[in-house]
Amino acid sequence: MSRLKLVGLAGSYNRPSKTFALVDHIATLASARYGFDKHVHDLTDVGPSLGQAQWRSNLDAGATAILEDVVSADVLVIGSPTYKGSYPGLFKHFIDLIDPEQLRAKPILISATGGGERHALMVEHQLRPLFGFFMAHTLPTAIYASDRDFTNYQVSSDALKERIGFAIDEIAAFFPTHTLAAAAAE
Numbered sequence: 001m002s003r004l005k006l007v008g009l010a011g012s013y014n015r016p017s018k019t020f021a022l023v024d025h026i027a028t029l030a031s032a033r034y035g036f037d038k039h040v041h042d043l044t045d046v047g048p049s050l051g052q053a054q055w056r057s058n059l060d061a062g063a064t065a066i067l068e069d070v071v072s073a074d075v076l077v078i079g080s081p082t083y084k085g086s087y088p089g090l091f092k093h094f095i096d097l098i099d100p101e102q103l104r105a106k107p108i109l110i111s112a113t114g115g116g117e118r119h120a121l122m123v124e125h126q127l128r129p130l131f132g133f134f135m136a137h138t139l140p141t142a143i144y145a146s147d148r149d150f151t152n153y154q155v156s157s158d159a160l161k162e163r164i165g166f167a168i169d170e171i172a173a174f175f176p177t178h179t180l181a182a183a184a185a186e
């Protein structure tokens with residue numbers, strides 16, 4: 001059987017990036033556990049055509065390939081930096097280019113980073129409704145990480161690692177046990 005695909009998307013164009021580090025950390029653990037093929041992208045990978053694109057057809061080939069990777073994923077790990085209490089405009093613009101039915105029923109682990117704790121509910125008040133529009137299955141456990149959860153752009157907080165573990169556990173509910181076992185064995 002073909003392997004299931006997990007795609008991570010970090011809505012940051014900074015490098016290094018705490019959001020990319022968080023998404024990659026989650027994606028790596030989930031892929032190791034369930035045998036997913038892992039692809040992780042950020043907005044710098046998407047590149048400058050995004051800002052100019054009024055329509056999906058205006059994206060260049062690299063950006064189009066990333067968008068197609070996202071919509072064809074079996075599982076998504078979405079991470080966004082918090083900008084002014086929400087997600088960045090450019091991240092939303094990328095999501096705006098996805099057709100409404102393309103994320104329907106897709107399992108999505110939602111995550112965000114922010115400078116402090118004040119906007120921790122941005123995952124619940126901003127990201128969850130955004131993917132609710134698409135009728136995606138956002139996992140019950142959302143992940144928020146602040147500056148102090150990282151050391152040198154690596155996830156370092158034990159409490160955060162524990163919460164990430166709970167969210168990764170929840171992915172199993174979306175796949176028959178035999179499918180995951182077969183994927184993990186390949």
Ligand SMILES: Cc1cc2nc3c(=O)[nH]c(=O)nc-3n(C[C@H](O)[C@H](O)[C@H](O)COP(=O)(O)O)c2cc1C
Pocket residue numbers: 012013014016017018019020081082083084085086113114115116117118119147
């Ligand atoms: C324009 C801008 C707005 C920001 N607004 C917030 C905010 O409202 N709340 C917050 O906690 N952090 C805010 N931050 C901090 C970023 O969310 C934080 O540094 C994030 O982890 C950066 O992610 P990155 O390293 O992946 O780019 C803001 C940063 C920028 C550049």
